[in-house]
Structures are given as structure tokens and as C-alpha cells.
Amino acid sequence: MRDSDWTRILDWPGYRVYQHEINEKAKLLTLWVRRKRGNKKLVCSACGRRCTTIHEIVTREVRDLPWGLYRTTVVVELYRVKCPDCGPRIEKVDQLPSKAPFSKRFEETVGEACESASARRVARQFALSESTVRAIDLRYLERWSASRRKPSLRQLGVDELFLGKRTKFVTVVSNLESGEPVWFGEDRKKETLDGYFRTELSRSQRHRIEAACVDMWAPFQRSIEEWAPKCMLVYDRFHVMQHANKAVDEVRRSEFFRKGGWRREVVKGKRWLLLTRWVNLSEQKQQQLNQLFALNRRLMKAYLLKESLERLWQQPNENAAREYLRAWVRQLRWQRLPSFEKLAHLLLDHQEGLLAFYRVKIRFGVVEAINGNIRALLRRGRGYRNLRYLLLKAQRIAATKTEFIALRKAA
Ligand SMILES: [Zn+2]
Structure with missing residues (x-):
């Protein structure tokens, strides 16, 4: 194969292969590359300014994508330019995005692999250390973040x-x-x-x-x-309902401690049932809850209060919702459910923000x-x-x- 063929397969824009070495035993391929003759644009890596004076020529080794079973190392000839602003600096090369010994497309492949697998697995796949994989992934994500348009924040x-x-x-x-x-x-x-x-x-x-x-x-x-x-x-709404669930749970716990013997056994282990919405329960679970409610009216009341609070967000408009909230709070009278009285105070204190849902469309x-x-x-x-x-x-x-x-x- 001629060097021009190597150049074509390597496909680094602006660079050509001028020497190669195949180590069959170790399955290693090494390619030496330098700029193509027409590629004369030199840019300072520190400030991005175009430069014309070359200070010295250096080489760098980076790992590139494998060729078949061959692990590939590319030795790149690089220029240190004399930047009028920064002094002697290494030139900027697209395929070399950082100081780490990897080509850009190698880092991209590792970064993409990290999207669907853990760093540990990717590390094994590419024979790298886990911390190296994380560092590559972070650079990959930083480049992605810098290149995209950020959505506006309203x-x-x-x-x-x-x-x-x-x-x-x-x-x-x-x-x-x-x-x-x-x-x-x-x-x-x-x-x-x-x-x-x-x-x-x-x-x-x-x-x-x-x-x-x-x-x-x-x-x-x-x-x-x-x-x-x-x-x-x-x-x-999610957070408000979390507060309501907490209130139900407080009722459950106080009932649990108040009752003794077999009644206590009935309340025991029903926490999850009480915190799940009725529509999300199977018929069998609904029956279990009904049994519980037959024995404990207070728990039933608490559960129904929680369920009905959910409808605060299903009212036709803000006024209806305001009226609904008032009615909901009125139901608490004579119920002797301290955790719900506390919740009612919280809701009334935050009424405007609760009902604001009807003024602004929010997901x-x-x-x-x-x-x-x-x-x-x-x-x-x-x-x-x-x-x-x-x-x-x-x-x-x-x-x-x-x-x-x-x-x-x-x-
Ligand atoms: Zn510069």
C-alpha cells in the first residue's frame, strides 16, 4: 500500500501519512503524519490568532480509532508558532482537542459509548482506566455543550x-x-x-x-x-401531594400506636397502600384498603382527603379552584386530624402560588x-x-x- 492510500484511509483532513509501521505480533499500527502541502494555515492554540512564523517543529503521539484489530497510534508533526500576542505556542489542530494523548474522533467514540454504558464498562472495552474514560467523557460533553445553542429560559x-x-x-x-x-x-x-x-x-x-x-x-x-x-x-403539584402523603402517614402512625392487638396488625404494613392513589391500585389492593377503612374511620378520612386534594388542579378555572380549596379546608372541621390541619394552614398560606397554576401554563x-x-x-x-x-x-x-x-x- 502506498502512503497516499494510508492517507486516504486515515482521513485526517489536511494531513498526510509519510511513514507507517505494522507490528503484527503486538497488533499495533503506527502512522506518521504531517501537513499536506497546501495546508498552510497556522493558528495559535491559545488565542486563535493566525500566525505566519514557525518557531520549531515537534511531534506528538495520540491514540486514534483502531484499524480492524490493530490499535492505532498517530504521530503528528506539529508546529510551535511565534504568536505576536502569546509568544511561542503550539498550533491549533482540529483532531487534537486537548493535551491528552487521544485524537478528537477517538474521544468522541469513547464519549458516545459512555452514553449507554457505565464508565467501568467503557474502560474495559477500550483498555483505558476508569478515570481516563471519565476525563474523556467530560471533555466530550464540554465540547458538545460549547457548540450547541442553549434554549432560552422563561x-x-x-x-x-x-x-x-x-x-x-x-x-x-x-x-x-x-x-x-x-x-x-x-x-x-x-x-x-x-x-x-x-x-x-x-x-x-x-x-x-x-x-x-x-x-x-x-x-x-x-x-x-x-x-x-x-x-x-x-x-x-407533586410536592404538594408529597405533603399530603406525609399527613396521611402521620395519621397512620398515630393510629398504629393507639391501637393494640390484632387491630394494630391490620394497620401495620399498609403504608405503601395508603400513599398510592386509588386509581393506581389493583382491585385486590383496593379491597385490602377497604378492609382497613372498615376498621379505622380516621384513616379512611385521611385517605379520602388526600385523594380529593388532587382535584384542586382539575378545576375549570381559578375561582372554582379557590372555592374548591376553601371547601376542602372546611371538611377538616371536627375531624381531629392534626396533621391535616397543619397541611391546611400551609395550603392557605400559599394559596396564591397554588392557584397560579391557572394563570400560567406550566408542565x-x-x-x-x-x-x-x-x-x-x-x-x-x-x-x-x-x-x-x-x-x-x-x-x-x-x-x-x-x-x-x-x-x-x-x-
Ligand atoms: Zn496567541
């Missing part, structure tokens, strides 16, 4: 996520329209979210935010009110879906001590999923 989701004993809580800011996380911050204080508004958004970007979907968590609210004054607060469930993705990533990967890496990974998942759906629709 609807914000703010939630917290428990990351484990070391990092504890992380504040997750997401874009509800594109369905992707946009920022992670350690902790869940007002200052945490303040940090996002201060460092990530310009004044006009902050003013363009029209709505935020949040939990009834005062620190986040105070931060949003301060930094995004035009933003309407909408309480996430509930996005925040939860994003959190679910992040949790799945954490379960699969471990080693996300680098929050930036975790964020990029979660963004990529969100972005590729939308692409997938878009393709399916077109088909």
Missing part, C-alpha cells in the same frame, strides 16, 4: 436533591420548557440560589423569567422574589423527571464528585431524549 424549576452523605443537598435549577437541568449548586439555602442568579444570568435574562415551579420552601422563594421580580411562583412533572434522571445516573455511575460532570451528563440525556422523540414523531 420557566424555571427549582428543587433540591439529596446526593448522599458527602455532598448532602444540591439545588437543581432546570428549564421547564426544554426539560433539562441548567445549574447545580451545593446546599439548599437562599444564598445557594442567589449564587445562580448572580453568576449565571444577566439582568435582562432574569427579567425574562416568567414563572418558577417550586416547593413551598421559603429560602428559594425569597431568592426568586429578590432576583426575578417578574417571575410568578407556582407550587409544584408539572418536569422537575421530577429531571431528578429521576439524575438519580438514575448516580445509581449507575458513582464517582460524580464533579458536579459539573453530573450536570453535563444530565443535560445530554435530556437533549438526546428530545431528539429521540422528535425523530419518532417524524417517522
Whole structure:
């Protein structure tokens, strides 16, 4: 095979193979490449400026995609240019995106493999260390992130996520329209979210935010009110129902301790049933609940209250919803359910944000879906001590999923 054939198969734009070596025993292929004669454009890697003076010629070895069973090393001839601004610097070469000993397309292949497999598996596949795979994946994601257009931010989701004993809580800011996380911050204080508004958004970007979907968590609210004054607060239905579930569970626990003997046995182990919506239960499970309710009216009342709260979001308009909420609270009188009385106070105190749902169209469930993705990533990967890496990974998942759906629709 002539060098021009090697050049064609290697297919590095602007570069040609001038020497090669095949090691059959070790299954190694080494190719020496240098610029094609017509390729004269030199660019400083530090500032991107075009340069004309060459300081010296050096070589670099990088791992490239394999040729069949042969692991391929490319030895590239590179110029150190004399940049008028930076002094002697290495030239910028598209196939060499970083200082690491890998070609761009090799890194891309590893990065793509990381999208569907754990770093450990990819490491085995390419005979690299796990930490190297993570570093390659991070660079791959950073390049993707830098090259894409970021969707504009008009609807914000703010939630917290428990990351484990070391990092504890992380504040997750997401874009509800594109369905992707946009920022992670350690902790869940007002200052945490303040940090996002201060460092990530310009004044006009902050003013363009029209709505935020949040939990009834005062620190986040105070931060949003301060930094995004035009933003309407909408309480996430999911979180409100979590509070309602907690109230049911408190009733269950107090009944559990109040009753003795076989009655206690009936309440025992019914937690999951009580926290599941009626429509999502099988007939058999519904029957089990009915048996429980026949014995314990208080639990039944609590369960029905929770179920009926769900309809707050199914009213024809805001006024009807406001009336529905009042009626719901009125039902609590004489029921002696302290956990629900507490919930009622919480709901009435946050009435405006609850009913804001009728004033601004917001997709509930996005925040939860994003959190679910992040949790799945954490379960699969471990080693996300680098929050930036975790964020990029979660963004990529969100972005590729939308692409997938878009393709399916077109088909
Ligand atoms: Zn320069």
C-alpha cells in the first residue's frame, strides 16, 4: 500500500501519512503524519490568532480509532508558532482537542459509548482506566455543550436533591420548557440560589423569567422574589401531594400506636397502600384498603382527603379552584386530624402560588423527571464528585431524549 492510500484511509483532513509501521505480533499500527502541502494555515492554540512564523517543529503521539484489530497510534508533526500576542505556542489542530494523548474522533467514540454504558464498562472495552474514560467523557460533553445553542429560559424549576452523605443537598435549577437541568449548586439555602442568579444570568435574562415551579420552601422563594421580580411562583403539584402523603402517614402512625392487638396488625404494613392513589391500585389492593377503612374511620378520612386534594388542579378555572380549596379546608372541621390541619394552614398560606397554576401554563412533572434522571445516573455511575460532570451528563440525556422523540414523531 502506498502512503497516499494510508492517507486516504486515515482521513485526517489536511494531513498526510509519510511513514507507517505494522507490528503484527503486538497488533499495533503506527502512522506518521504531517501537513499536506497546501495546508498552510497556522493558528495559535491559545488565542486563535493566525500566525505566519514557525518557531520549531515537534511531534506528538495520540491514540486514534483502531484499524480492524490493530490499535492505532498517530504521530503528528506539529508546529510551535511565534504568536505576536502569546509568544511561542503550539498550533491549533482540529483532531487534537486537548493535551491528552487521544485524537478528537477517538474521544468522541469513547464519549458516545459512555452514553449507554457505565464508565467501568467503557474502560474495559477500550483498555483505558476508569478515570481516563471519565476525563474523556467530560471533555466530550464540554465540547458538545460549547457548540450547541442553549434554549432560552422563561420557566424555571427549582428543587433540591439529596446526593448522599458527602455532598448532602444540591439545588437543581432546570428549564421547564426544554426539560433539562441548567445549574447545580451545593446546599439548599437562599444564598445557594442567589449564587445562580448572580453568576449565571444577566439582568435582562432574569427579567425574562416568567414563572418558577417550586416547593413551598421559603429560602428559594425569597431568592426568586429578590432576583426575578417578574417571575410568578407556582407550587409544584407533586410536592404538594408529597405533603399530603406525609399527613396521611402521620395519621397512620398515630393510629398504629393507639391501637393494640390484632387491630394494630391490620394497620401495620399498609403504608405503601395508603400513599398510592386509588386509581393506581389493583382491585385486590383496593379491597385490602377497604378492609382497613372498615376498621379505622380516621384513616379512611385521611385517605379520602388526600385523594380529593388532587382535584384542586382539575378545576375549570381559578375561582372554582379557590372555592374548591376553601371547601376542602372546611371538611377538616371536627375531624381531629392534626396533621391535616397543619397541611391546611400551609395550603392557605400559599394559596396564591397554588392557584397560579391557572394563570400560567406550566408542565408539572418536569422537575421530577429531571431528578429521576439524575438519580438514575448516580445509581449507575458513582464517582460524580464533579458536579459539573453530573450536570453535563444530565443535560445530554435530556437533549438526546428530545431528539429521540422528535425523530419518532417524524417517522
Ligand atoms: Zn496567541
